[in-house]
Amino acid sequence: MKRIIIAIDGPAASGKSTAAKHLARKLRYLYLDTGAMYRACALAAKRSEIDIDDEDALKVLMENIQVTIQYSEQGNITLLDSQDVSVAIREPEISLLASAISAKAVVRTKMVELQREMSKMGGVILDGRDIGTVVFPQAELKFFMIAPVETRAKRRFLELQDKGLNPIYEDVLHEMKERDKADSSRALAPLVPASDAIQIDNGQLSIEAQVAELYRHYQKRMAEL
Numbered sequence: 143m144k145r146i147i148i149a150i151d152g153p154a155a156s157g158k159s160t161a162a163k164h165l166a167r168k169l170r171y172l173y174l175d176t177g178a179m180y181r182a183c184a185l186a187a188k189r190s191e192i193d194i195d196d197e198d199a200l201k202v203l204m205e206n207i208q209v210t211i212q213y214s215e216q217g218n219i220t221l222l223d224s225q226d227v228s229v230a231i232r233e234p235e236i237s238l239l240a241s242a243i244s245a246k247a248v249v250r251t252k253m254v255e256l257q258r259e260m261s262k263m264g265g266v267i268l269d270g271r272d273i274g275t276v277v278f279p280q281a282e283l284k285f286f287m288i289a290p291v292e293t294r295a296k297r298r299f300l301e302l303q304d305k306g307l308n309p310i311y312e313d314v315l316h317e318m319k320e321r322d323k324a325d326s327s328r329a330l331a332p333l334v335p336a337s338d339a340i341q342i343d344n345g346q347l348s349i350e351a352q353v354a355e356l357y358r359h360y361q362k363r364m365a366e367l
């Protein structure tokens with residue numbers, strides 16, 4: 143059977159990655175969390191103490207950076223220069239820095255190149271902001287996930303609590319709104335739905351219902367190909 147490219151875009155905490163992970167398992171596809179890659183860039187910038195507005199320093203960082211998403215049964219691992227940074231990249235400080243660094247052309251060029259390289263065999267689900275518009279405009283199936291910002295902030299709040307952190311809901315909500323604004327209004331590859339993306343509002347949907355909905359669209363699309 144043909145192994146296609148599936149793009150899942152949407153704002154922060156819109157449930158993209160959970161749905162993408164489940165669907166990838168069901169289809170035995172590779173799952174690529176492209177947000178994790180921008181987060182790894184942010185962590186690299188922080189660790190090497192570079193100012194992300196310093197274009198020359200950022201260029202050198204991108205020339206030497208190695209970001210890999212490695213498959214594992216327990217969930218994918220993000221490697222930065224061969225080191226597992228899967229936990230470190232989820233810090234709230236890194237979320238904001240990832241949003242800022244992802245607006246830089248030199249960073250996007252490098253990450254998009256890596257994303258295309260890692261997907262060249264097909265049979266891949268990528269989640270992000272610009273997968274259906276920029277990375278793979280020719281993807282055979284595209285989704286755009288949405289949910290109210292309060293629902294998304296609540297999800298992120300619970301995730302942080304689960305990790306043993308002590309978040310404040312109002313701060314999480316504020317950070318989510320800031321990131322939505324930055325990701326949607328930037329000049330390069332802003333968060334916008336591709337014209338041929340299927341919009342899924344998952345505010346009221348369980349994970350099972352979301353995956354069932356995505357799978358239904360997948361089957362329909364495969365019948366057309």
Ligand code: DC
Pocket residue numbers: 154155176177178180181237240241244245269270271272273321325
């Ligand atoms: O999906 P996430 O919250 O892990 O993504 C972190 C940041 O990376 C997000 O604020 C915007 C950026 N990003 C992007 O610009 N393009 C993508 N394809 C994925 C993420």
